[in-house]
Amino acid sequence: MLIGDVARQSGVSTRVLRHYDALGLVRPSGRTTGNYREYSAEDVRRIFHVESLRSLGLSLKQVARALEDPAFTPAALVGDLIRWAEDRLARERELLERLRAIDASAPDGWHGVLRVVELMQGLGSASAARRQQAVLARSEDVPVPVELLAGAVLAEADPHVAGALRWALARAGGDGLAALAVGARSEDVAVRRRAVPAIAAMPEEVPEVTALLADALGDPDATVRGQAALALGRRGVPASVPALVGTVVEGHNDVEAAEVLAALARDHGSADVVLTALVDELAAHTGDSARRIRLAQALVELPGTAASDVLRRLAGDDDPAVAVVAAAFVGVLDERSRKGEDDGVRRPGSADGR
Known part of the structure; x- marks a missing residue:
């Protein structure tokens, strides 16, 4: 089977097939009289094996070892791949949350986008002083998504920063109450201990506040x-x-x-x-x-x-x-x-x- 036929059958481009050949990963078993690459059925199966392993996140070097080295067992490598995938997913989720936060702020221009990003970076700082400054120094002309503030207060261990976050949430009215209500029902007692004071700091005219606090009277x-x-x-x-x-x-x-x-x-x-x-x-x-x-x-x-x-x-x-x-x-x-x-x-x- 010529390279063009293999590419159509496997879905792997001719450029990639030539790259595999140059690396010695999948070399065609023969050549035609015109010196064209000719792949056997076994060669095509090896291509599918390569693509299957690559779909798991293995590098080409790791794929070569997996196919050639009998001592190269999958156990340790698969564990590493799981951890790498989890890290990548965590980064992707963080990016998604950032994009949603920016979208929720409905910025008029890039200035607004940059201000929200600056707030997120400040809230993510390891320094409690910087986190507090990020809340207190935020620009009044750039709306901040209350979900971002609510998420921050549910995760904040420093009492001074938490107080600043509760103050900022209270100024936003009851818009962040839904996120705090979820925190008040969390299985994590530390999250519930942060959620209830934040709910209590909401304006008294918000009717749902009293009901949420009453529910918390039954907390274990x-x-x-x-x-x-x-x-x-x-x-x-x-x-x-x-x-x-x-x-x-x-x-x-x-x-x-x-x-x-x-x-x-x-x-x-x-x-x-x-x-x-x-x-x-x-x-x-x-x-x-x-x-x-x-x-x-x-x-x-x-x-x-x-x-x-x-x-x-x-x-x-x-x-x-x-x-x-x-x-x-x-x-x-x-x-x-x-x-x-x-x-x-x-x-x-x-x-x-x-």
């Missing part, structure tokens, strides 16, 4: 539940009370949670709900001084006489540590009552009383 991770509870409590949502009390019990942001509980009780008509929840937890942790002291600290923030009555009873508690703390708080409340004060109490563990 205590930190995520606490984040959602603090955000909902600040929005005056009574459903946050159990999780806020749980935050006090566990000692994660307990001072902040106590302040939010006090605001719910004082400003949103939830005093009875808050008091009942705290008292129930006191009864459930009779052998745990630290938890009961934190619950007592939360009680002293509540308005009205019912909370002070509970503290007076705790002043006679069987646990000496709890009794001492409760008695101190009763003294503070009595002093405040004598002075006619109704402002907040500075208490141990607060920002002012450490």
